[in-house]
Amino acid sequence: MDRRKFLKLAAISASLAGGVPGFFNREVKAKNYSPPPGALTARRWGMAIDIKKCWEEPECNDCIKACHHIHNVPNIPEKKKEIKWIWKDEFEHVFPDKPNEFNNLVFSHKPFILLCNHCKHPPCVRVCPTQATFKREDGIVMMDYHRCIGCRFCMAACPFGARSFNWVDPRPYIQDPNPEFPTRMKGVVEKCLFCYERLEKGQIPACVEACKRKALIFGDLEDENSEIAQVLKSRFSIRRKPELGTGPSVFYLIG
Amino acid sequence: MYNSDKVIPGIIIFVLFVTLPIWWNHGKTVAAPQPELPQGRCVESKEYMRSHHMQLLNQWRNMAIRDGMRVYTSSDGARFWIGLQNGCMKCHHDKSKFCDRCHQFAAVEPYCWNCHIPPETKKFGPPKATKLLKLFHVPVTLGDSQEGEE
Amino acid sequence: MLEKALVGSRKYWLWLAFLGTLIFIGFLAFLAQLQYGLGITGMSRDVSWGFYVAQFTFLVGVAASGVMVVLPYYLHNHKVFGPVTIFGEFLAIAAVIMCLLFIIVDIGQTHRLFNVLLHPTPHSMLFYDMIVLNGYLALNVICGWAALHGEYKGTHYPKWVKPFIYLSIPWAFSIHTVTAFLYAGLPGRHFWLTAVMAPRFLASAFCSGPALLLIAILIAQKVSKFRVDPKAIDTLSKIITYALLANIFLFGCELFTAFYSHIPGHMASIVYLFKGLHGHTEWVIFMWTAWLLMAAAALILVIPPLRRNLNTLVLACIMLFIGAWIDKGIGLLTGGFTPTPFETVTPYRPTVPELLISLGIWATGFLIMTVLFKIAIAVKEARAA
Numbered sequence: 133m134d135r136r137k138f139l140k141l142a143a144i145s146a147s148l149a150g151g152v153p154g155f156f157n158r159e160v161k162a163k164n165y166s167p168p169p170g171a172l173t174a175r176r177w178g179m180a181i182d183i184k185k186c187w188e189e190p191e192c193n194d195c196i197k198a199c200h201h202i203h204n205v206p207n208i209p210e211k212k213k214e215i216k217w218i219w220k221d222e223f224e225h226v227f228p229d230k231p232n233e234f235n236n237l238v239f240s241h242k243p244f245i246l247l248c249n250h251c252k253h254p255p256c257v258r259v260c261p262t263q264a265t266f267k268r269e270d271g272i273v274m275m276d277y278h279r280c281i282g283c284r285f286c287m288a289a290c291p292f293g294a295r296s297f298n299w300v301d302p303r304p305y306i307q308d309p310n311p312e313f314p315t316r317m318k319g320v321v322e323k324c325l326f327c328y329e330r331l332e333k334g335q336i337p338a339c340v341e342a343c344k345r346k347a348l349i350f351g352d353l354e355d356e357n358s359e360i361a362q363v364l365k366s367r368f369s370i371r372r373k374p375e376l377g378t379g380p381s382v383f384y385l386i387g
Numbered sequence: 388m389y390n391s392d393k394v395i396p397g398i399i400i401f402v403l404f405v406t407l408p409i410w411w412n413h414g415k416t417v418a419a420p421q422p423e424l425p426q427g428r429c430v431e432s433k434e435y436m437r438s439h440h441m442q443l444l445n446q447w448r449n450m451a452i453r454d455g456m457r458v459y460t461s462s463d464g465a466r467f468w469i470g471l472q473n474g475c476m477k478c479h480h481d482k483s484k485f486c487d488r489c490h491q492f493a494a495v496e497p498y499c500w501n502c503h504i505p506p507e508t509k510k511f512g513p514p515k516a517t518k519l520l521k522l523f524h525v526p527v528t529l530g531d532s533q534e535g536e537e
Numbered sequence: 538m539l540e541k542a543l544v545g546s547r548k549y550w551l552w553l554a555f556l557g558t559l560i561f562i563g564f565l566a567f568l569a570q571l572q573y574g575l576g577i578t579g580m581s582r583d584v585s586w587g588f589y590v591a592q593f594t595f596l597v598g599v600a601a602s603g604v605m606v607v608l609p610y611y612l613h614n615h616k617v618f619g620p621v622t623i624f625g626e627f628l629a630i631a632a633v634i635m636c637l638l639f640i641i642v643d644i645g646q647t648h649r650l651f652n653v654l655l656h657p658t659p660h661s662m663l664f665y666d667m668i669v670l671n672g673y674l675a676l677n678v679i680c681g682w683a684a685l686h687g688e689y690k691g692t693h694y695p696k697w698v699k700p701f702i703y704l705s706i707p708w709a710f711s712i713h714t715v716t717a718f719l720y721a722g723l724p725g726r727h728f729w730l731t732a733v734m735a736p737r738f739l740a741s742a743f744c745s746g747p748a749l750l751l752i753a754i755l756i757a758q759k760v761s762k763f764r765v766d767p768k769a770i771d772t773l774s775k776i777i778t779y780a781l782l783a784n785i786f787l788f789g790c791e792l793f794t795a796f797y798s799h800i801p802g803h804m805a806s807i808v809y810l811f812k813g814l815h816g817h818t819e820w821v822i823f824m825w826t827a828w829l830l831m832a833a834a835a836l837i838l839v840i841p842p843l844r845r846n847l848n849t850l851v852l853a854c855i856m857l858f859i860g861a862w863i864d865k866g867i868g869l870l871t872g873g874f875t876p877t878p879f880e881t882v883t884p885y886r887p888t889v890p891e892l893l894i895s896l897g898i899w900a901t902g903f904l905i906m907t908v909l910f911k912i913a914i915a916v917k918e919a920r921a922a
Contacts, residue, residue, distance in 0.1 A: 165456035168468070204504075210529040212581035212883060225879035229802075255724050261663035262652040268455065276452050277502060281652050282575070282645020285663055287585040291725025293878040297585055297645065299576030300529060303511040309504055312473060315511075317501035318574035319645025332457050376724040519569040523890045525577055 170334040174352035176252070176271035177326055178381035179340075180360050180369060181245050185347035195245065196220070198342035199324070204315045206305035215296035217324040218247040218339055226372060244384065245348075247339075248273060248294040248324040249372065252379030256286035256295065265321075271353075271381060272326045282319040291376050295323045326350075353381060420492040423484040430461050441497075444471070471499060476506045483507065538689050541915035542908045548760075552907065556900040563897010566890040567642055575645055578891040583883035584874040586643070588891055591870045592898070593639035595745075595862055596632045597716045598738060600673065602746020603629035604709030605776050607680075611702055617769040620917065621754065623688075626681035627909035628750050629709075633674040635902035642894055662719045669712045676705040681909075689916045713738045720873060728806035728873045731794075737787040738865075743780035745861035747773055748854035753910065755851065762921065763914045774850055778838040781857055785835060788828075806872040809882065817882045820871055823863050830860035 186192075199205070199218045208214045223239040224231050226246060230239075254273045256265050264279035265286055287295045301318045309315065313329065316322050327337035335341070340348040351360035368387030371380045388394065403410075429436050431443070450456040451469040459467045468474050479485045482505035490497065516527045570577045580587040603625035609615035610622050641647060658664050680702050687694035717735035724730070751773050757763050795803040808814055810824045834857035843849040871885055887895075 163462060164460035165450045165454070165469075166458045166460065167455050168457040171457075208529055212583070213529055213576055214582060221879060225881060228878075228880035259661050259663070259723070261658050261661040261667075262649075262656045263658050264652075266453070274452070278448055278452070279649070279652055279656065280646065281649045283643070283663065284585045284645070285661070285719075287582075288720075288726065288874075289723045291723075291878055293583070296582055298574065299580070300574040301514065304514045304528070306511055309508070309511065311504055311506065311508075314472065314502040314504060317498070317646075318576075319647075321645075328455075332455070373725060378724060517569075517572055519565065520573055523566055523569050523577070523893075525569060525573055525890065529576065 168332045172331045172334055172336070174270050175354040176352060176381065177250065177331075178271070178351065178353035178360055178383065179247075179326075179337075180349040180363055180383040180385055182345075182347045182349065182363075182385045183242075183244060184386075185345045186245060186343075187242065188345055190243075192344070193220075194342040194344060195339035195348060198338045201308065202310050202313060202338050204302075204306050204309055204313055205322075206302035206315075207307065208302070208305050213299045215298065215302065215322065217296075217322070218245065220244065221246055227370070229373070230370075239386075246292075246294070247382060248326075249292055249378070249380030249382045250326055251381065253377060255289040255291070255378060259285040259289040261285065268328075272328055273323075274325060274328065275322060277314075277316055277320050277322070280320040282321065284321060286321055291373055291378065292380070295321050297321050417492070420488040422486075422488040423481065425478040425480070427478065428465075429478075430459065430465070430467050444499075447474075471503045472506075480506050538686065538912055538916060541912045545911060549907075549911065553904065556904040556907070559900035560897050560904065563894050563900065566893040566897065569890060570642070570894065571647065575643075577888065579886045579888045581883055581885065583877040583881075584871065584885040586870055586874070587885055588866075588870075588887040588895055589639045589643035591866045592895055593636050593643070594716055594738075594869060595866045596635045596639065596902070597670070597713055598742025598861075598865065599746040599749060600629045600632035600636060600670075601709045601713040601739070602742050602750070603632075603677065604706055605743050605747050605780075606750065606773070607702070607709075608706050609772065609776075612706065615772065617766040617772065620765055621750075621769050621773075623681055623685055623913050624750060624754060624757075624910060626677045626684070626705075627913060628746070628753070628906060629677045630674065630681060630909060631902045631906035632746075633670055633677070633712075634905055635898050636670055637674075638898045638901060639895075642898070662715060662722065665715045666712075666719060669708065669715050673705070673708050673712050676701055676708055680705055685913055685916055688920060691920070710739065713742055720869075725878060726873050727800075727802040729869075731791060733787050733790055737784060737791075740780050740784035740787055741861045741865055744777050744784055745858050747777050747780070748858045751777070751854055752851060752858075753906070755847070757910060757914055761914045762918050770847075770850075771845065774838065774844050777854065777857070778835070778844065781831065781835050781838060784861070785831060805876050805880075809875045810868050810872045814876060815882045817875075817884055819884050819886070820867060824868055827860040827863035827868065830856040831864070834860065 196218050200207070200216075203217060205217055206215055220243040222241045222243055224241070226244040250271055250273045252271070254265075254267055257267050257273060260266070261283060262279050262281055264276050264281070266274055266276070268274050282297070284297055287297060298316050298318045298320055303315055306315060327335070327339075330337060337348075337350055340350045349360050349363055351358035353361060353364075355361060363385065364383060367385050369383040369385045371383055374380065424433075431439075436443070447459065447469045448471075450459075457469050459469050461467065476482070482500065514527050520527060566577075578587060578589075606618050606621045606625035610618035641650065644650060653664065653667055680698060683698040684694045714735045717738040720726070720729035721731060721734035751770065754765060754770070758765070792807065795807055805814060809817065810820055812818075813821050834853040837843045837849050837853040837856075844853075874885070875882055877883055
């Protein structure tokens with residue numbers, strides 16, 4: 133092959149290489165996307181749980197039922213493989229470093245509500261290799277189930293046990309599916325998303341709405357006038373494992 | 388060429404084998420799929436949706452989930468709520484009469500519906516046992532276990 | 538050169554057929570896992586990584602250990618290692634492939650694996666792990682194959698290979714360091730949150746990997762005319778000895794920090810592994826076995842006549858390999874996840890399909906190793922003749 137032929141060939145293959153992928157990737161026409169009108173927005177969403185109000189109804193599971201129903205969270209009987217977004221556990225397990233052998237009357241074995249802490253510096257987001265879990269500008273630690281590869285690195289990284297993995301197809305364990313929300317498939321990790329899909333429609337999270345004692349306070353931590361900011365200023369609250377520096381956005385009002 | 392008595396028949400057999408689907412189906416005709424279209428307009432033109440719905444859906448899910456952009460303004464200025472269950476399927480009431488008709492024809496199996504619930508689905512069936520699972524004695528349904536917890 | 542792998546004794550083929558059977562069974566079990574999900578394993582919400590990730594971690598170490606024969610030869614001109622380096626590189630190839638397979642079987646959405654490339658995420662340690670492991674595989678394929686091909690043709694390996702060889706040396710350290718960083722940077726997992734994680738990983742790798750290599754070379758000497766200089770065996774056994782002692786020392790450092798500080802979180806995992814916690818004693822017998830084996834191996838290796846005696850040397854190698862395997866392959870993962878973030882204990886027990894899949898991957902590794910070693914030995918025999 134002489135030089136001229138080679139150059140010609142090179143030019144043709146280069147234009148092909150440029151053109152063919154262009155053909156396959158034909159971009160969607162210029163369209164506009166906008167955030168939903170009327171959505172609830174914040175600089176940093178957070179939740180305060182007034183635990184004494186919660187204890188006024190010891191048998192109540194309304195928040196858990198509401199959340200798990202509208203999000204199609206399966207009810208898996210095998211405890212080791214269960215999936216939960218919001219649940220109850222006793223003081224000793226929720227705050228393992230807090231029990232005190234001489235003064236354990238107030239809190240011992242008392243139930244606390246648990247959910248994803250939507251941390252300010254979420255370790256789960258740091259470790260995710262595909263950005264399937266990421267932090268939104270409003271502080272919600274989000275899951276993109278389309279992208280999760282199921283490596284479970286986020287579960288190892290989360291110090292709060294907030295994440296569940298779909299060890300099997302969850303669908304057979306969903307008794308009464310909500311047609312407005314998807315299920316998950318086997319092999320992805322899931323957790324509480326602070327009801328981002330309700331905030332978009334101007335609604336507060338399902339658990340907050342379901343609580344008849346108004347024990348769950350949801351709002352913008354960085355808005356001084358919000359109810360949550362006010363209550364956190366005036367009452368004593370604790371967070372789970374603050375020493376780890378993840379900056380949980382869920383507070384427990386205990387004073 | 389060395390071993391041409393083996394190489395050339397080998398190439399011929401290989402070519403015949405990989406083109407087998409063409410010979411096999413030669414002369415047969417299959418009716419073109421007839422998806423049931425709802426009344427009214429779609430977010431974009433029929434031609435555009437036919438050729439580009441997969442790119443559009445992919446962009447939709449990224450914009451809605453990752454950027455919080457839930458509202459789509461189409462090329463003619465109409466606005467739509469982004470969503471498969473809460474958008475598309477509010478008009479396309481039946482996945483089996485719309486999506487499936489073409490997808491089956493084209494032999495593609497998008498896994499949208501592993502998570503998204505088709506409008507016609509009201510209940511999910513029990514888990515299925517397969518030969519392989521039986522071979523390895525895998526319990527098909529997750530049962531109560533006594534283990535765990537302290 | 539590949540044709541050398543196609544001629545062999547009856548024993549060679551029987552061995553390959555045996556491995557092939559194990560691979561086939563493992564593959565069937567993997568298909569069952571694809572259908573059912575990772576629920577087929579013993580992993581749980583609380584112990585969310587198990588046997589697969591543990592094998593992966595251990596084998597990254599074995600892969601990295603190839604450097605222990607490459608480094609003395611290329612950086613210190615330790616001539617007797619010349620004929621051995623190729624085996625170090627081939628061992629690394631087999632081990633890295635096993636690592637990659639263990640990752641593939643461990644992830645929940647197998648067909649989305651390439652999302653890691655599609656959405657590269659530099660703040661995730663898994664991103665770097667993917668780069669260093671695949672890079673290390675490529676380096677060893679290039680260096681090993683080029684060196685052997687040179688020998689096959691009776692020439693020296695080509696000049697362009699040299700930079701790759703030098704690059705492969707720090708790269709070997711990087712693969713196990715990054716693997717340690719997968720664990721060592723997670724808040725709230727006290728057992729893993731330790732700065733000596735990477736050094737200890739390297740130490741346990743540099744004793745167990747060369748131990749496997751040493752055994753493989755001795756087997757090769759038994760079944761072929763291939764011979765290495767006894768001095769090479771001697772150096773290798775010294776390397777194993779020092780690495781094993783370093784591993785034991787670093788573990789001692791962990792024990793001191795945990796128990797002298799008396800911080801409950803730091804002690805709990807170790808107590809669970811060696812004594813049992815909340816009545817759960819699943820792994821106590823394994824952990825004591827592991828450390829007694831390693832201690833006994835260390836004792837054999839530090840006594841020169843016992844180290845020079847091939848029988849006791851092989852015994853020590855087998856003991857420390859099993860010990861290191863239990864320590865890293867079981868203790869590291871279950872210890873890290875126990876107690877749970879709720880200070881409870883959720884026991885983990887691998888299931889039969891999980892073990893069959895793992896066995897299938899180990900068989901794949903041994904198959905690759907056998908074929909590559911066979912080629913190398915055949916080339917060396919042909920040279921010698």
